[in-house]
Amino acid sequence: MSDVVLQSVVKRYEAMVAVDHVSLAIKEGELVALLGPSGCGKTTTLRMIGGFIPVTEGRILVGGRDVTALPPFKRNMGFGFQNYALFPHMSVAENVAFGLEMRKVAKAEREAxxxxxxxxxxxxxxxxxxPKQLSGGQQQRVALARALVIEPDVLLLDEPLSNLDAQLRAEMKDEIREIQRSLGITTIFVTHDQDEALSVADRVVVMQAGRIEQDGTPDTVFETPRSHFVAQFMGVxxxxxxxxxxxxxxxxxGGEVIAVPPPPVPGAALAFALRPERIALDSVAGEASEAANRLDVEIEAATYRGLVIDYRLKTATGLTLIARQPAPAVGGPPALQKGQRVTAHWQAQAGVLVPV
Ligand SMILES: Nc1ncnc2c1ncn2[C@@H]1O[C@H](COP(=O)(O)OP(=O)(O)O)[C@@H](O)[C@H]1O
Ligand SMILES: [Mg+2]
Incomplete structure (x- = not known):
């Protein structure tokens, strides 16, 4: 088990900067999710940590040792990929044994x-x-066993769940998390899925265009995005x-003046970010009197999403907001209807200001 440190790591492909001065310290035993949209540099970062592609600039340290110039097999890391990358002609056991054979582990120990x-x-x-006689979830578990059997210092997982269907994805995620915890293995988990990152990781590192946009605990990144990009990416x-x-x-x-928490960067160009589930709606005037912010709105559309309903709201000045409400309970009041006029309200602390 080891900590992993990236010091101003850069990857350039000719003029293209895939990873742009990424610095990151991952503690021993921590599970960090690298989260970001397609093409933001997650895989490139992971593969540089694993030693599969050389860094252009910067250093990578594992357990205090500089591994920047070491080939993959000298880094003692386990890998799991989206497409499993199992050897099709080898049995499950042979696939898992492969890394041990490469390391010349004796047969009896290998089998155990x-x-x-x-x-x-x-x-x-x-x-x-x-492998072809296994389901996708089983293949992914073989890949995980193969990564773990070498007793790696670090586990690197690149979108390990993205080829699985929703239910299996949730199961595998829990399984990975449980194994990771029980082994206490330092893990870097790449994903483009916010929910997955939030629910699996101790810490979430949001990337965009080769850079780290925000690095924090799941609830910090979710509740207090530090940039317009992170807010948008986290579903604000x-x-x-x-x-x-x-x-x-x-x-x-539109001219509306609202109460907000103090701006993070005085003087900067700012945007106001408010999660849709932070807006309450009242059809009876007066109920909202406790909240700092109130806007009279008309419901333009209601989208049923199962557990929740998303209401599209329009203010008198033409501003559009989305409010997410729990779907009506059995026997409770019905959902609000298109065309209804309601009061949207929220506490000042419910929103955040982010630099644009
Ligand atoms: N071998 C390569 N040659 C040139 N550009 C590459 C190469 N590999 C990746 N890139 C580019 O680097 C950027 C980051 O890619 P990648 O790390 O795969 O992103 P992600 O995993 O976040 O989707 C992308 O713009 C991609 O097109
Ligand atoms: Mg990728």
């Missing part, structure tokens, strides 16, 4: 470790099968440019 690794992912009974549907007023409030584009 392969068995233990397969038992850990609950596949002991399928050791003799070929209400984002409005505007300006702070002399009395410390914030004027939205």
């Amino acid at each position: 470790r392969v068995k233990a690794a397969l038992d850990r992912v609950r596949l002991g009974h399928l050791a003799a099968r070929l 549907t209400n984002l409005f440019k505007g300006e702070t007023t002399a009395d410390g409030r914030f004027r939205l584009g």
